[in-house]
Amino acid sequence: MSSIFSLTMVAETLRIAVPYACAAVAGVWAERSGIIQIGLEGILLTSAFVSVAVAVASGSAVLGLVAGVAAGAAFSLFHAVLVERARIDAVVSGIALNLLAFAGTRMSLRGLFGSASNSPSIEAFRFGPTGSRGVDLLARVLLDPVTILAVLATAATPFLLARTRLGLRTRAAGENPAAAAMSGVNVPRVRYTALLISGAICALGGVHLAFDQHRFESGMSNGRGFIALAAVVVSGWRAERAVLACLAFGALEALQIVLQDQANRSAGADLIQLLPYVATLLVLGFAAGRAAAPRGLGKHAD
Amino acid sequence: MDAPVIRLDAVTRRFGDFTAVSAAEATLSPGEIHAIVGENGAGKSTLLKLAAGVLAPSAGRVLVGDDALSPATPAEAIRRGVGMVHQHFMLVAAFTALENLMLGAEPVRSWGRLDLASAREKAQAIADRTGLQVPLDAVTETLSVGERQRLEILRVLYRGARAILLDEPTAVLSPLEADELYTTLRALADDGATIAVVTHRLDEVARFADRVTVMRRGKVVLARPYARAGAGEIRGGDLTRAIMGGEPPLPFARPAMAKDAAIVLEIKGLSLTDAGGQRRLRAVDLTVRQGEIVGIAGIEGNGQSELVRALAGLEPGATGRVAVGDRDLSRLSVRARRASLGVVLEDRHEEGLCQEATVGDNLVLGDLGDRRDGAPAFDEAAAITRRMQRFDIHPADPARLAGELSGGNQQKIVIARALDRLPRGPRSAAVLAQPTRGVDVGAAAAIHAAIGEAAASGIAVVIISADLAELRKLAHRIVVMRRGEIVQSLSPEATETEIGRAMLGQEAA
Amino acid sequence: MSATPDEAPEPPVLRPLLPALLALFGIILLLNLISFAFGQAPLTTLRLALAGTWGTPYGIGQVLFKSTPLIFTALAFEIALRSGLFNIGAEGQVALGSLAGGVVGAHLPAGTPWPLAITICVLAAALTGAGVALIPAVMRARLGVHEIISTIMLNRIVEVLLPFLLVTVLGAAALRTVEVVPGAALLKLDAVFPALRGSAASVAFPLAVGLAFGVDALLRRTRRGREMRWIGINAAACRAEGIDVSRRLVQAMLLSGAIAGAAMVATVLGYKGYYELGLGAGAGFTGIAVALLGRGHPLGIVIAALLFGTLQQAGLAVNARVPKEAMDVLAAAVILLVAVANRAAAKPLTQVTPVVAPPAPASEEAAS
Known part of the structure; x- marks a missing residue:
């Protein structure tokens, strides 16, 4: 049992939670601005792939990070334009963009690296001690630049939404786009901005995912974008609570890793993987009805 | 800043084939309460929205001061000192009153941080001057209708508007609240503001308006000063005639009812x-x-x-x-x-x-499979025909989408469904x-x-x-x-x- | 836009075809761009793709085969969508339904006559599919949990469950079920049209086409289906008029899951004869695209399914030169293209001119 309450566990939880938390905070930005965003999964994948591809090509992890974030932001902006300007259903756009990201990264993987499963290894960032357990692991997790950026972005979000002009206008666009427009707020522009921020934050999660594995793997986001979306709903569209939900998720997954590590793999061990999804469903069931979505979610200003 | 004169110069506004406002002329001047009256659908709200930049004219010009309102947007109108209070309040329900007040005109400090203190100070100053008191920290949806309306007016003033256009402001108010509103508006007008009010209540016109514009079927049919005290150029009777277009008001005979009915x-x-x-x-x-x-x-x-x-x-x-x-x-x-x-x-x-369902479907919404004790199964086709005829729904085409009908015919569908079913x-x-x-x-x-x-x-x-x-x-x-x-x-x-x-x-x- | 009452409405058959044509054009353009990126001369990939699909009777048979499950999953999505629900869970419903159908088919007495065997297998698959859909259905109807997230979670749950069920519960060594009894195997189309020899097309295709028209009839002609459609348009109005909205939503979701589960007709009964892990994977998501492209018309759905079936088969044909995933990229692009085209073509109701001359609130409505 002791290993459950260890520094390793804390470190693993944090490490695992980063992509979830980034995607969830991204979801909060998008949906608080009024745009339904089920394409987080696609942004995670796209940014993970682009960051690795650029890192491989340039040999620079920093360039990879920048490119990944830019790709995520662009992908997210594309969604916003499709919804706000072309006026297509946000759910349809999200589905299509997820498919595009999934197929596009696989196709590019084969095109660029001649592999159907993964890219070559990259160096990514390596700071701190090298050990794989306890303090060493925790230190390394905390010193990771992508994690630091993710924590900063996550921590800044509630403040930005509550206390700045951009935040006020983003919330207005999400709560009542017609009223916001009548108040002189340029709703599409506010939403584009929110989605750019959203995409960039989500991309941090994607880059983290890839850099953590030191390579890109086909379909490596593995549903994290969807679980993050569930965290957004469960949290009532509040960033700080969504992050807490993601940490809980990280803990569940870390627990799974720790348990599998030590237990001899019994027949039902695989079923532990069900935990996060079943937990999400249960929480959704209990939280539903209490958490109120932004009232302008999915609505246009005119 | 002096309140601007707003002139509508042969303004026309069409929605598809339908002309809501046709070559309308009107002048809204400082220091006056200008009432715009007319029946439902006469185009008076559209006229106001044109003046406030909420709608762009299809033809003609809206002049604020000496220059055309261009681009015709609410933001530009506000910049030129023209603000509008909508019939359906344009407030974010989840925001505090202060947040609603400042939205779109936020004072900020460095890094785009909201300067709540100065917003509050400014709001309080205006509130003190005009008597429009609103609890600034209350969440808007908890405010009463009257408070929300005061908030709307306060918001327009907050943005520096000197011309305030109000669309049916008294529709949701009790008569006494309405009187209070007009007292505030009168004070603003006396202070040199331009005030225009769309209303369908003639008693308000008689008691408060300096000038009246009557609209009928999209056209301005009468525009006169309306002297409040005594000798007026036009009288209530003329007004009624202008509004109704000379047609006698449609009679309604209240059905007789026995005092001891069951x-x-x-x-x-x-x-x-x-x-x-x-x-x-x-x-x-x-x-x-x-x-x-x-x-x-x-x-x-x-x-x-x-x-x-x-x-x-x-x-x-x-x-x-x-x-x-x-x-x-x-x-x-x-x-x-x-x-x-x-x-x-x-x-x-x-x-x-169900706007995207047919008229026929809407006429029997919820009636399918209805069976009343021993009666034969619900005859859908007969019910649709009967309901369309009895309530004179136009066009009498059950296959048309309900959303394509006029508001009046849509309402007839809803009422036909409720009444026709009853024994x-x-x-x-x-x-x-x-x-x-x-x-x-x-x-x-x-x-x-x-x-x-x-x-x-x-x-x-x-x-x-x-x-x-x-x-x-x-x-x-x-x-x-x-x-x-x-x-x-x-x-x-x-x-x-x-x-x-x-x-x-x-x-x- | 003059809307006179006697104006003839657009022929309903042409409407779904227009975006389809646009989609076709977009596909050709994009395919060439991708081919170019992979160093192929323009049009070679296209030629290869066409040759591998509609170029030979075998290719046609394969297209029909690939399209069949897509028709099922598209109809599943369609039924839910018309009721105002996004059933993203077809993926899991197909998988678990296929497993159940395969297991049941394998455990029937060897001599079961085919009408009975096939009916039992399909029923088992449909019931299982409906069972998977039951959870999101009830969560939506009773608790108000949005079905998008719950169905996605269920997809993941099924994904984890499948290997566990195959290995641990069924004791299968190779992540597949045992062969179904001969009576449960569906007639291959090449038995009727010898030219299709070797292709995997079975009578599941005509069955699917029939089902497309059946679903359409359900939604247009029956009380249940019409009420589902009305709920999809305005659930609040339906509730106010006494329609049991929760019940209809659950029914729609269950029907959707059942049809998705029945997609195994094409893969398990019509092709492999058993279920193996991954069989039919992807059909759930592609079915969404097919439904969106088909635009609520049975023929439209069949044509759209054929289009995506063609893409899938073409992917295999060009795989040596251009990754077959290129076809999925095309599919995603098609969804977006069609959505944009539909949006541009559709006139929003609020802007439709009221029919009667002096319509009162037109101004307010158009402005709000």
Whole structure:
């Protein structure tokens, strides 16, 4: 049992939670601005792939990070334009963009690296001690630049939404786009901005995912974008609570890793993987009805 | 900054083929309260929105001061000192009053941080000057209708507007609140502001307006100064004629009703507490006799909507007894209630029509598979034809999408569905909320006639309307709701002021 | 835009075809761009793709085969969508339904006559599919949990469950079920049209086409289906008029899951004869695209399914030169293209001119 309450566990939880938390905070930005965003999964994948591809090509992890974030932001902006300007259903756009990201990264993987499963290894960032357990692991997790950026972005979000002009206008666009427009707020522009921020934050999660594995793997986001979306709903569209939900998720997954590590793999061990999804469903069931979505979610200003 | 003169120069506005405003001329000047009157659909709201940059003209020009309003956007209008207060408040319900006030014109410090302190200071200064007091830290949705309206006006002033255009500002206010509003507007006008008010209440024009513009079918048919005190250039009678276009007002003969007619609809101790623990209905008692039309008056948000929903069976948490004839409906489902109680909810877009379904489908919505004790199965085709004919729905094409019909015909669909199903006589009742809201004059008359006919056939009718004139015209008896209770019962001969006092809870003077 | 009452409405058959044509054009353009990126001469990939699909009877048979499950999953999505629900869970419903159908088919007595065997297998698959959909259905109808997230979670749950069920519960060594009894195997189309020899097309295709028209009839002609459609348009109005909205939503979701589960007709009964892990994977998501492209018309759905079936088969044909995933990229692009085209073509109701001359609130409505 002791290993459950260890520094390793804390470190693993944090490490695992980063992509979830980034995607969830991204979801909060998008949906608080009024745009339904089920394409987080696609942004995670796209940014993970682009960051690795650029890192491989340039040999620079920093360039990879920048490119990944830019790709995520662009992908997210594309969604916003499709919804706000072309006026297509946000759910349809999200589905299509997820498919595009999934197929596009696989196709590019084969095109660029001649592999159907993964890219070559990259160096990514390596700071701190090298050990794989306890303090060493925790230190390394905390010193990771992508994690630091993710924590900063996550921590800044509630403040930005509550206390700045951009935040006020983003919330207005999400709560009542017609009223916001009548108040002189340029709703599409506010939403584009929110989605750019959203995409960039989500991309941090994607880059983290890839850099953590030191390579890109086909379909490596593995549903994290969807679980993050569930965290957004469960949290009532509040960033700080969504992050807490993601940490809980990280803990569940870390627990799974720790348990599998030590237990001899019994027949039902695989079923532990069900935990996060079943937990999400249960929480959704209990939280539903209490958490109120932004009232302008999915609505246009005119 | 001096208040601007707003001139509409041969302004036309079309929506598709429909011309809402046609070559209209109007001048809104500083220091005046300018009333714009006309029937529903006459184009007066559109005219105001054109002046405020909310809509762009299809032809003609809107001049603010000496220059055209271009681009025709609310933002540009505000920049030029023109602000509008919409009939349906344009406020973010989840925001605090202060947040709503500053939205779009936020004072900021470095890094885009909101400067709440200076916003509050500025708001308070304006509030102190004009007497428009609003609790700035309250969440907007918890404010009363009157407070929200003050907030809207405050917001327009906050942005530096010197011309304030208000669309039907008194529609949601009690008469006394309306008087207060006009006192504020008068003070603003005396201070040099340009004020324009769209209204359909002629008594307001008579008491408060300096100038009046009458619109009919998209055209300005009369534009005159209207002297408040004494010798006027035009009089109320002229106004009525101008509004109605010389046509006599459509007569409505209130069906006769026997004083001792049998009680048909009986509501006893109907109570409702919402999810937030607020008591929405407090032991409502109401009985309606065979062939009687009872009107319910009240300031919006005093339980009228909840009463209708509870009667329809849409509020499972409601307690108390609802009976029609000798049939106790209290425990019945929505579907079971419909057989003897026809209900029209107040918002036909939200809860009445499937706009993208056909007229035919809408006419039988919820009726499919209806079987009344031993009666033959529901004959859909016959019902659609009968309902279209009886209620004169245009165009008489059941395959057309309901959303393509005019508001009046959409409303006829909803009312046809509720009334046609009911058996004639003392075994049925109908509850109609806002039966003619947003419909044209012709349709309103047709709907009134249908209501009269229903009552004449013995159906007990309840009408809830924000339009006191409508209630006084149709009802045998007017009851007033306040804070979820029925507080008073009045005769239709009561004046609007008397009804208004009851709505506000003030004793008759 | 003159809307006179006697104006003839657009022929309903042409409407779904227009975006389809646009989609076709977009596909050709994009395919060439991708081919170019992979160093292929223009049009070679296209030629290869066409040759591998509609170029030979075998290719046609394969297209029919690939399209069949897509028709099922598209109809599943369609039924839910018309009721205002996004059933993203077809993926899991197909998988678990296929497993159940395969297991049941394998455990029937060897001599079971085919009408009985096939009916039992399909029923088992459909019931299982409906069972998977039951959870999101009830969560939506009773608790108000949005079905998008719950169906996605269920997809993941099924994904985890499948290997566990195959290995641990069924004791299968190779992540597949045992062969179904001969009676449960569906007739191959090449038995009727010898030219299709070797292709995997079975009578599941005509069955699917029939089902497309059946679903359409359900939604247009029956009380249940019409009420589902009305709920999809305005659930609040339906509730106010006494329609049991929760019940209809659950029914729609269950029907959707059942049809998705029945997609195994094409893969398990019509092709492999058993279920193996991954069989039919992707059909759930592609079916969404097919439904969106088909635009609520049975023929439209069949044509759209054929289009995506063609893409899938073409992917295999060009795989040596251009990754077959290129076809999925095309599919995603098609969804977006069609959505944009539909949006541009559809006139929003609020802007439709009221029919009668002096329509009162037109101004307010158009402006709000």
